[in-house]
Amino acid sequence: MYFLERIQAHAHLNAFIHIYADEALHRARAIDQRIQREHTLKRLTGVVLGIKDVIAYAGHPLTAASRMLQNFRSLFSATAVERLLAEEAIIIGSLNCDEFAMGSSTENSFFGPTLHPLNPEYVPGGSSGGSAAAVSADLCMLALGSDTGGSVRQPADFCGIIGLKPTYGRVSRHGLIAYASSFDQIGIFGKNIADVATTLEVIAGPDEYDSTASPLPIEPYLPLTSPENKPWKLAYMKEALEHPSLDQEISAAIRSLIKRLNEEGHIVNPVHFTYLDVITPAYYVLTTAEASANLARYDGIRYGYHTSNETGLTLEATYRKTRSEGFGREVKRRILLGTYVLSEGYYEAYYTKAQQVRRLVAQEANRILDEYACLLMPTFPSTAFRLGEKTDDPVKMYLGDVYTVFANLAGLPAISIPLFTHSNGLPFGIQLVAGRFREKQLLQVADYLCTTFSKLN
Numbered sequence: 001m002y003f004l005e006r007i008q009a010h011a012h013l014n015a016f017i018h019i020y021a022d023e024a025l026h027r028a029r030a031i032d033q034r035i036q037r038e039h040t041l042k043r044l045t046g047v048v049l050g051i052k053d054v055i056a057y058a059g060h061p062l063t064a065a066s067r068m069l070q071n072f073r074s075l076f077s078a079t080a081v082e083r084l085l086a087e088e089a090i091i092i093g094s095l096n097c098d099e100f101a102m103g104s105s106t107e108n109s110f111f112g113p114t115l116h117p118l119n120p121e122y123v124p125g126g127s128s129g130g131s132a133a134a135v136s137a138d139l140c141m142l143a144l145g146s147d148t149g150g151s152v153r154q155p156a157d158f159c160g161i162i163g164l165k166p167t168y169g170r171v172s173r174h175g176l177i178a179y180a181s182s183f184d185q186i187g188i189f190g191k192n193i194a195d196v197a198t199t200l201e202v203i204a205g206p207d208e209y210d211s212t213a214s215p216l217p218i219e220p221y222l223p224l225t226s227p228e229n230k231p232w233k234l235a236y237m238k239e240a241l242e243h244p245s246l247d248q249e250i251s252a253a254i255r256s257l258i259k260r261l262n263e264e265g266h267i268v269n270p271v272h273f274t275y276l277d278v279i280t281p282a283y284y285v286l287t288t289a290e291a292s293a294n295l296a297r298y299d300g301i302r303y304g305y306h307t308s309n310e311t312g313l314t315l316e317a318t319y320r321k322t323r324s325e326g327f328g329r330e331v332k333r334r335i336l337l338g339t340y341v342l343s344e345g346y347y348e349a350y351y352t353k354a355q356q357v358r359r360l361v362a363q364e365a366n367r368i369l370d371e372y373a374c375l376l377m378p379t380f381p382s383t384a385f386r387l388g389e390k391t392d393d394p395v396k397m398y399l400g401d402v403y404t405v406f407a408n409l410a411g412l413p414a415i416s417i418p419l420f421t422h423s424n425g426l427p428f429g430i431q432l433v434a435g436r437f438r439e440k441q442l443l444q445v446a447d448y449l450c451t452t453f454s455k456l457n
Helices: 002-009 021-038 079-086 129-136 153-159 193-203 248-263 276-297 315-326 329-342 347-371 394-399 405-410 439-453
Strands: 016-019 048-052 090-095 142-146 162-165 186-190 233-237 267-271 374-377 414-421 427-433
Touching (some): 002 021, 002 090, 021 090, 048 129, 079 142, 079 193, 129 142, 153 162, 153 186, 153 414, 153 427, 162 193, 162 439, 193 439, 233 248, 248 267, 248 414, 248 427, 248 439, 276 347, 276 394, 276 405, 329 347, 347 374, 374 439, 414 439, 427 439
Parallel strands (some): 048 142, 233 267, 233 374
Antiparallel strands (some): 162 186, 162 414, 374 427, 414 427
């Protein structure tokens, strides 16, 4: 009842699209009865979670915050959801997001924007803004989101909580509505590293329904204390801290943290990364190309929204009218961009070049992370911005992803942890990136920083 009352009291945030109140209460009572009989607990017994409305839950609405799927109900559950339920988690509702996970502010939802839980004049980030706002405002204990270019880490940073994006392939994408299939990864929001680590342990692993899910076994992510008890060897991108888009207060805070780490006996070295200014354009070329292909299935004929005014229209015109009415402005923008870069005469100039950049970024990232445990980076160039501040300038919005898309291009695990408060009163943190499938090391460093340096200023 506690979380349902909190959700009702904070309805103005618009974090939830659908709330499963009766079902959650029924499941909680059933779990209580089983505990009384068996006197045992599972790893997530009674943990109340929300799931981003791009993750399938059998028999429940699955809309991707779009008119196109407004009345659609999922026929099956995502593998991650099935694994949560098997460990007795309670799913309390589906969470608002940017339509089809395309956006950085959760202003692009058919169901209206989600508001920042600390200041409703600001955005909570995106595209998983509902998930971040719900955890930050204690509307649920944990939440799942999806991260294609920062959509878990950036809203976590804005809302002052933890946001983890695992290695590409660490968590099955079965049941996740595709935006850009070679980038998408289900991620986790929480308020402490141990909870996030436990949830990852539950949902990660091979899956026969997803050929991109890694067959590598899952190592226990707990305990979080490093058994070696030795200094961490960390790196930071010199170019990232000197980037002209970075808020000077954020830069100063991260530099102060680096200094403190060195004083504590850890090794934190600057490294050069020459591709910082080209990773965002490369990311948007590749993801919009994949989006244009993935969203072609939403034609209003097989399922989803269908135009109500088709008298005298040809089949092609019906498709065009349905998609024009069913998709929002940002989704249509990205479909058009993707179709353009895949078109004859531009494929080699844009798509092929972007794939080459992606390969170079991965090679450089792997070289750095073969030597260092983690790479320290800002999560976003600024704290949360005001509602409507960037909606008329999509390029400015896209360029804000400069620090987060790096991990997605290279398929690396990354986490945003809350460490600081800006002079404007809003939280911000730091991003850690580790080598492929080194989630345990990533979580250990994150836990050390959260424990030792939390709220430095």
